[in-house]
Amino acid sequence: MILESVLEELTRKSPLCQPLIKAAWPDLCTESRLQLIDAMLVLHMSRPPDWLVKLALGDAAAIVRFWGAKHAYFHHDTAEERALAERAEVDECALVRAVVRSPSLTIELPQLARLLAIRSDIDMSLSTLVSFLDAGLAAGIPGSELAECSEEFFLKPGVRAEFATKFTNGMEAHTAGSSMKDGWTLARKAEPELARSLAWNLPTKYGMGLMKAEELLQMPDIVLQYLVGRVYQTPEQQEVASHVLEHPERYSERVLNWASNQSDIERPELEKHWRRLSISRSGETLDAILEVKDQVTALESTVREGIGKRRGFFGS
Structure with missing residues (x-):
C-alpha cells in the first residue's frame, strides 16, 4: 500500500x-x-x-x-x-x-456481462431485478445463474437500506410493494438456487406492499426454510417462525431446525454481515463502527450485571 x-x-x-x-x-x-x-x-x-x-x-x-x-x-x-x-x-x-x-441488463447477455450490468447500475430497482429474473426463468436461463444475479443485486451497498425507505410518492410506494409481491410469487415457482436467494433477501414489507404471515406460510419448504432462518428478521418472518414451531407436525425437519435457530450457519458473523449491508459507507469505516457498537453492547451488559450484584449485596 x-x-x-x-x-x-x-x-x-x-x-x-x-x-x-x-x-x-x-x-x-x-x-x-x-x-x-x-x-x-x-x-x-x-x-x-x-x-x-x-x-x-x-x-x-x-x-x-x-x-x-x-x-x-x-x-x-x-x-x-x-x-x-x-x-x-x-x-x-x-x-x-x-x-x-456497458450493456443494459437483458437475458440475452452472457452471465458475466449480466453481473457487471447489475453492479454498475446504481439506480437499479427491485422491480427491474424481479422483471429480469421472471423473464430469465421463462427463457430457461439456469437457476444457478439467476441466483447469482439475485445475489449480486441484494449485496450491493445500500440496497437493504432502501427497503426501509418511507416513500412520499404514492406511485413509487405502490410500485415498490408490487415488485416485492412479484418477487415472492417468483420464489414460489423458482428453481432451488433462486428460491433460496429470494427467500433469504426479499423484504416482507416494502412501500405499500405487505406479505402477511398466512401468505408466506403457503410457500414451498425451500422458501420457508431460508425465510425463517435468516438473520435479517421482520415481524412477518417472526410470526411465520412462531407458527412453524407451534405446529411442528406440519413442517419438515429442516424448516423446524431453521425456525429454532439450530442450523449450522454462523449466526454472529451473519448478523454483522447483514448490519453492514444496511449502511452505505466504506468498509473500513463500517468495520470500525460495528466493532465499537459490539464493545458498547458488551460494556452495557457488564455494567448492568455489576449493578445487579450491588443491589443484591445491599438487599435492594
Missing part, C-alpha cells in the same frame, strides 16, 4: 501529478495501483484521466486493467477515448471487454 503522505504527493491536482505517477507506476504493486486509481477518482469527478486509464489498460494484472476500464469514459468523443475503448474491447480478460461495453 502507498503511504498516505506519498499518495497525497502523487495525486495532488497540479502539473506534476502526471509525471510523478508515470514515474512511480512501474515500481508499484497491484494493490497500490488500484489504490492510486481510486484516489484519482476523487480528484477527477469520479473518472480517472485518460492518461491514467492508458497506464491501467497496459498493466499486466487483469484486475488493474478492469479497474481502469470500469471508471473510464468511453463515449468516443475524442480520438484518445476511441483508442482506449478499442484497446479495452480486445482485452484478453472477459471482465475488461464486458465493462467497456
